[in-house]
Amino acid sequence: MGMKCLAYILKDFNKPLVPEKIEIPELRQNEMLVKIKAAGVCGSDVHMWKGQDPRLKLPMILGHEGVGEIVEINGDLKTVEGESLSIGDAILWNRGISCGHCYYCAVLNEPSLCTDRKVYGINISRNEFPYLNGCYAEYIILREGTDIFKISKEADPAVLVAASCSGATTAHGFDMIRPDTSDIVLVQGPGPIGLFSVAFAKASGAKEIIVIGGSETRLNMCKEFGATVILNRSKLSIEERKNIIMKLTGNRGVDFAIEAVGYPEALREGLDLIRPAGTYVSIGFGQPMGTIEFDGYTDLVHKNIKIQGVWVSATRHTHQALNLILGNLNTFEKMITHRFKLNEVNEALRVMENKEAVKAVLIP
Known part of the structure; x- marks a missing residue:
C-alpha cells in the first residue's frame, strides 16, 4: 500500500505517549482500514497510562472508543443491522471482539466475560499484526469479527464516540x-x-x-x-x-x-x-x-x-447506548467539554487525569 499512519504509542507507563509513523499493511480477508474521525479519551485510559490495568501489553496504541470513515475494505462486510458496508461510510464499532465459542459466550451468553476477548486499545499490542490496533492514531484496522454500526455523516462523531465504552x-x-x-x-x-x-x-x-x-x-x-x-x-x-x-x-x-x-x-x-x-x-x-x-x-x-x-459490555449494549445518545443529541453534546488534535494527546490525558474535562475527544 505504501501509506504510513501517525500513531501515538504508550511505550513506558507514566511517560508521554510517543509519535510513530507506522507502515499500513495489506488488509487480510474481512478487514477494513478506517480513518479515525473521533477518538474518546476515557478515564480508564488514564489508569492504563499509569500502568494500573493488568490487561495492557506494551507497546500500545491506546484508544478503545472510536468513530471513523471506511477508507479500504476487503470482503463483503455488513453492519449488525444487515446493511452492506462500503468505502466512505461513517461507522462506530464495538470495542471488543468475543470468540463466540467459549463457555461464557456459547453457554452463558455473556460475551463480555469471554476468556479470549480482544479489545482495541486495551489488550492488543502495537507489535501484533496488523499493528494499527488502537484509536490514538490517524487510522485503525478493524479485524474480522468486529461488530459495526453505520452512522449518519451529519452526526457529530465526538458526541457519539462514548457509546462504545462508558455508554x-x-x-x-x-x-x-x-x-x-x-x-x-x-x-x-x-x-x-x-x-x-x-x-x-x-x-x-x-x-x-x-x-x-x-x-x-x-x-x-x-x-x-x-x-x-x-x-x-x-x-x-x-x-x-x-x-x-x-x-x-x-x-x-x-x-x-x-x-x-x-x-x-x-x-x-x-x-x-x-x-x-x-x-x-x-x-x-x-x-x-x-x-x-x-x-x-x-x-x-x-x-x-x-x-x-458490571464488567464491560457486549454489542447489544453499544446498540442501546448509541440509541440513547441519538435520542438526546443536544444533551449529550454538553458532555464533550474538551476537543484536541491528535498531537495534543498527552494534554488530553492530563485534563482527564486532573478531572478538568468531563469528556475529552481527539479529532485527528
Whole structure:
C-alpha cells in the first residue's frame, strides 16, 4: 500500500505517549482500514497510562472508543443491522471482539466475560499484526469479527464516540437490572458513566435521581441530564449526605443505586444508603482500586439487598447506548467539554487525569 499512519504509542507507563509513523499493511480477508474521525479519551485510559490495568501489553496504541470513515475494505462486510458496508461510510464499532465459542459466550451468553476477548486499545499490542490496533492514531484496522454500526455523516462523531465504552458499560448494568418506575435512584459520581446512568435512570421512569459528586460543574451537568437532587461531597460530610437522603426516602434509603466512580470508599458509602431489599449496581471499577470492609450480616443479609457487578459490555449494549445518545443529541453534546488534535494527546490525558474535562475527544 505504501501509506504510513501517525500513531501515538504508550511505550513506558507514566511517560508521554510517543509519535510513530507506522507502515499500513495489506488488509487480510474481512478487514477494513478506517480513518479515525473521533477518538474518546476515557478515564480508564488514564489508569492504563499509569500502568494500573493488568490487561495492557506494551507497546500500545491506546484508544478503545472510536468513530471513523471506511477508507479500504476487503470482503463483503455488513453492519449488525444487515446493511452492506462500503468505502466512505461513517461507522462506530464495538470495542471488543468475543470468540463466540467459549463457555461464557456459547453457554452463558455473556460475551463480555469471554476468556479470549480482544479489545482495541486495551489488550492488543502495537507489535501484533496488523499493528494499527488502537484509536490514538490517524487510522485503525478493524479485524474480522468486529461488530459495526453505520452512522449518519451529519452526526457529530465526538458526541457519539462514548457509546462504545462508558455508554455501553452503563447500558450493560441497566440491561441486567433496571430501576422500577417511581424508584428513587442514587448515582455516585458525575463523570461519563454517571451521566449515562442519570440518562438511563430517567428513561426508566425514576421518580427522583440523586447524584453525589465533588465537582459543582459536573453536578450541574447531571441536572441537565435529568438529576433532581445533587449533593456536593466537597461541601457536605458523609453524615450530612446520609441525613439528606434518609429525609428524602422516608428514612428507608434509596431503592436503586449505581456506583459510577471506581473508588472503594464510594462503595462503602453506597451500602449505607440503600434501603432494605434495594439494589446496588457497581459499574465504575475498570481496574483494581483497593478493598473495603463490610459486615455480612448488617450490610448484606439483614438488608436483603441485591449487589450486581458490571464488567464491560457486549454489542447489544453499544446498540442501546448509541440509541440513547441519538435520542438526546443536544444533551449529550454538553458532555464533550474538551476537543484536541491528535498531537495534543498527552494534554488530553492530563485534563482527564486532573478531572478538568468531563469528556475529552481527539479529532485527528
